[in-house]
Amino acid sequence: MNKSERKGTELYHFEQLSAFSDIRHFVSSRKGGFSEGPFARLNLGFHVGDSSFKVLQNRQKLADAAGIDLFWFTFANQTHSGNVAVVDAAGRGKGATENRTALENTDGMVTNVERICLCVLVADCVPVLMYDPVERVIAAVHAGWRGILKRIVPATVEKMIQHYGCRAENIYAGLGPSNGPCCYEVEEDVKRETLISLGSLNGIITPGKNPGKFIFDQWNAVKMQLMDTGLKESHIEVSGICNQCHHETFFSNRAGQGESGRYAAGIMLCKR
Numbered sequence: 605m606n607k608s609e610r611k612g613t614e615l616y617h618f619e620q621l622s623a624f625s626d627i628r629h630f631v632s633s634r635k636g637g638f639s640e641g642p643f644a645r646l647n648l649g650f651h652v653g654d655s656s657f658k659v660l661q662n663r664q665k666l667a668d669a670a671g672i673d674l675f676w677f678t679f680a681n682q683t684h685s686g687n688v689a690v691v692d693a694a695g696r697g698k699g700a701t702e703n704r705t706a707l708e709n710t711d712g713m714v715t716n717v718e719r720i721c722l723c724v725l726v727a728d729c730v731p732v733l734m735y736d737p738v739e740r741v742i743a744a745v746h747a748g749w750r751g752i753l754k755r756i757v758p759a760t761v762e763k764m765i766q767h768y769g770c771r772a773e774n775i776y777a778g779l780g781p782s783n784g785p786c787c788y789e790v791e792e793d794v795k796r797e798t799l800i801s802l803g804s805l806n807g808i809i810t811p812g813k814n815p816g817k818f819i820f821d822q823w824n825a826v827k828m829q830l831m832d833t834g835l836k837e838s839h840i841e842v843s844g845i846c847n848q849c850h851h852e853t854f855f856s857n858r859a860g861q862g863e864s865g866r867y868a869a870g871i872m873l874c875k876r
């Protein structure tokens with residue numbers, strides 16, 4: 605990923621998506637906000653116990669750094685579901701300044717409306733941003749192990765295809781910083797649920813370092829699901845940045861032992 609900085613706020617950008625001049629996208633870091641303690645400094649989640657006023661100030665800082673109006677952001681109340689929302693013009697700004705108006709029970713969002721920044725919040729789960737430059741459709745997805753088992757990422761691609769007539773082979777995807785196969789340890793119950801939900805553990809679950817523990821490879825799982833849905837491997841960019849290894853730069857719920865802020869990944873179609 606490439607890094608940009610404005611007034612102390614550091615944002616990261618996928619190399620492939622950066623080549624398209626008619627979209628804006630970013631993954632935020634911890635750098636350049638107002639929050640303190642476990643939320644230092646650019647916590648973007650209202651729901652984690654931080655001061656709401658500071659979160660609002662942080663979101664304004666993010667908006668300034670990304671060059672996107674704060675009232676163009678759309679957030680969802682993420683629930684580790686398989687639910688995908690088609691966001692129309694009325695969805696612009698939902699959840700931007702308060703949680704109350706965020707899209708309910710949603711983990712994937714798609715739109716073809718310009719000047720709506722689809723935004724997901726994460727701190728270990730995988731943020732996925734997608735773009736179809738042919739039909740001009742964007743998507744943002746929040747995919748942790750639960751969402752992966754519910755096929756939230758393929759469901760989002762299918763929504764792009766069914767609702768907007770996209771072709772999978774035209775879609776580009778970026779997998780942002782998240783808990784990597786170096787760190788993401790799970791127990792027997794997750795292994796069992798994975799087998800029941802996906803029918804195979806291949807490329808997803810491997811033995812962990814400690815007895816009774818396993819590694820859940822979120823990056824490979826999402827990549828395989830995208831390729832099964834028809835995306836070209838060359839169109840999939842995996843950041844390869846583990847947020848737990850790099851918890852100074854990206855919030856990690858696991859590194860913070862359950863208390864941490866959230867960083868965001870967002871994508872917006874610009875006016876042509």
Ligand SMILES: [Zn+2]
Nearest residue numbers: 786787846849
């Ligand atoms: Zn790691």
